[in-house]
Amino acid sequence: MAVTAAAVKALRELTNLPMMDCKKALVEADGDQEKAIEVLREQFKKIALKRADNATSEGQIVVLTTEDGGEGVMVEVQCESAPVASSEGFQSFAAQCAEQLLNGPGATTAEELLAQDAPKTPGKTLQTVWEDMTNQIREKIVLSRVTRVTGPVQGYVHHDGKNGVLFQAEGKSDSLDILRDVAMHITALRPDVTFPDGLDPAVVKAERDRLTDEAKASGKPDNIVEKIVDGRMSNFYVENGVLIAQPFAKDDSKSVSQALAEHGFKAVGFTRWVLGN
Secondary structure, three states, rough: OOOOHHHHHHHHHHHHHOOOHHHHHHHHHOOOHHHHHHHHHHHHHHHHOOOOOOOOOEEEEEEEOOOOEEEEEEEEEOOOHHHHOOOOHHHHHHHHHHEEEEEEEEOOHHHHHHHHHHHHOOOEEHHHHHHHHHHOOOOOOOHHHHHHHHEEEEEEEEEOOEEEEEEEEEEOOOHHHHHHHHHHHHHHOOOOOOHHHHHOHHHHHHHHHHHHHHHHHHOOOOHHHHHHHHHHHHHHHHOOOHHHHHHOOOEEEEEEOOOOOHOOOEEEEEEEEEEOO
16 A cells, blocks of 8 residues: 555654665555554564674673672673664663663573563563664674672773673672772783682692792791792782782782772672673
8 A cells, every 4th residue: 555755754753764664664564553663573583684693793891780789780782883882772772781680680691681671761671672773773783691790799891891890799898999999900900710719729739739849949947838839829829810819900019809808808709701702
C-alpha cells in the first residue's frame, strides 16, 4: 500500500533510521507503525548476522561503585570503530549497563543484564536499547563482559576508556581515596597477582632455595641468612608482579601493602581488564 510522507517522517523520528528503510517497513506493515517498528527490529537481526564476524577492537570499559564503596561493577562494551565508541548513544548504553548492574538485582552474564530494564530509558530493556542503537549505527556492538564485587572497593578507568580496574580490600577508614589510588596503581603498573601465593609455588621455592644457598655460602649465621633471603625475596616478588610488594606508585618509599596499612586497609584482590583482552 502507499504510505504518506508524514508517516515515513514520523517513523524516521522514532527510530532514527534512513528514510528509505522506514518507508519499506511501513509498506510491508501496511502502514501500521508498531508493525513497522517490529519489521525494522527484524532487520536488526539481519544486520547483526551480516556483521557477526566483524572485529570489535574499540569500545568502552565503565566502572561504578556505590558511594560507601560497598559494591562495585565493571562492564565492557565493544564496537568496531573509535567514532562509535565516543558517540553519545554508545556512551549512554555503556553507562546504563553499569548503572543497572550496580543498582539492579545483579547479573553474572551479559545476557542476564541485557534482559533487565534500562534505567535511563523507561519502558525498554537494555536489550531493546542495544537493538535500537545497532539499527541506527549499523555497526557490530557487543556487551562482552560484566562483573560485580563486594567491598570495600574502588575502581579506576584510564582516560582512553580501554583499561579498567576494580580493587577490593578489607578494613575501615574515613576515606576510600587510598583504594582508588591503588586501583590507579594497578592500571599503571599491571601486577599479575595480589599476593605471593598467587605465584607458582615451585618457582618461589626454587628462588628461595637459591638465595638461601647463596647467603649461607657467605658464612653468616642462620638468623641473618633468613633476613637476607626475606629481603631479596621481596625484590623477587616485585619483579614477578606481586601487587602488595610493589613500590606504591604515588609514594615509592613504601610498598602498596604499607600504604594500605597506613589507612587501615589490607588488600583482598583486584580485577583488571584491558579492552578486548
